[in-house]
Amino acid sequence: MAGRRLSREQRRLQLLDTAMAIVRAEGADALTLARVAEEAGVTKPVAYEHFETRTGLLVALYRRIDDQQTEAATTALRARVRSLEETVRILAEAYIDCVLHIGKEFGAVTAALSSIAGTEELLREGRERYAGLYLRAVERFAPLPESEGKALMLGVVGAAEALAREATAGRLSRAQAVRAAETIMLGAVNAAGHAVAEHGATSR
Incomplete structure (x- = not known):
């Protein structure tokens, strides 16, 4: 070429x-x-x-990886999902599988960017984009206030990222990482949903 x-x-x-x-x-x-x-x-x-610059190259690599992960989740969610559990499973599998496909480059690029001043906003925007995608996916089955739901999904994204790194390093199997990400997301959404329901009941 x-x-x-x-x-x-x-x-x-x-x-x-x-x-x-x-x-x-x-x-x-x-x-x-x-x-x-x-x-x-x-x-x-x-x-x-x-x-x-080298930073410009790292940013371009990060955006490429970010686009691949977003597309993987979006494509997976185009399937007809019938429940919150199925949605959460699809999101967990899509995230872990995409990072495993990309390999250790994911961690290396994000770590390199984290050490460079001025790139915090780029990494934050990536996490927030995922949080928004996840929130839109689950709110069909578990409506959550946007502000609380976004904060919750930011935590879920952070957990999924950590689990994906462990799987890439071989310290967790793919199945273990997916199952843990699924459990964390489902538990968080259910807990938040119960809290919203209880708050609504007490405020009436």
């Missing part, structure tokens, strides 16, 4: 694929624009033109 004349978008995808391969093989510390250019068979200015 490096020897062919690629469109700008094709070249960007090639560079991102190359960067992901470097992270997979050697970790995020080995990632530089010069290294990506060398491995992709292009000149350094080409890589700098697309990403400008």
Whole structure:
């Protein structure tokens, strides 16, 4: 591919694929624009033109992973779900499976971004986007106040992320991670639903 004349978008995808391969093989510390250019068979200015800085490259990798995870959950939820339990199972499986498919790059990229000043907002937006997706998915069966529901789902996303990291590292099996994520989400939603119902009953 490096020897062919690629469109700008094709070249960007090639560079991102190359960067992901470097992270997979050697970790995020080995990632530089010069290294990506060398491995992709292009000149350094080409890589700098697309990403400008190493941070810009890491942000592009994170957004690519984030898009893959969002698409996995959205695609899974297009199936006809009939209960809260089924919805929670689909969300847990989609998240864990997507991270396992991506591999250790997920943790390496997010950890690298976490150590860079000014990227906190990007990571926060990603977590909030997931929380919103999860809340919309479960509220069909368990209506929750938006403010409380969003906070709850932020906690669920954090738990799912931690479980996915453990599964990627081989410290948990895929089945264990999915089951734990499912249990946490279902328990949290049910507990919040009961609290809302009790509050409504006492306020009448």
